[in-house]
Amino acid sequence: xxxxxxxxxxxxxxxxxxxxxxxxxxxxxxxxxxxxxxxxxxxxxxxxxxxxxxxx
Numbered sequence: 001x002x003x004x005x006x007x008x009x010x011x012x013x014x015x016x017x018x019x020x021x022x023x024x025x026x027x028x029x030x031x032x033x034x035x036x037x038x039x040x041x042x043x044x045x046x047x048x049x050x051x052x053x054x055x056x
Contacts, residue, residue: 007010009056013056014056017049017052017053017056018053021046021049021050021053022051025042025046027042028041028043028045029043
């Protein structure tokens with residue numbers, strides 16, 4: 001019986017994606033003052049990036 005090794009996550013990619021997600025989230029909250037529609041889109045986008053972050 002052959003055991004497969006678990007792949008380790010790439011810490012550098014995870015960190016970069018986390019910074020991108022945080023930047024998008026900050027922009028989204030900033031846009032709450034100007035455009036609710038844009039803010040909602042940015043906050044949803046940041047959550048989608050968060051899902052990708054967990055898959056790296």
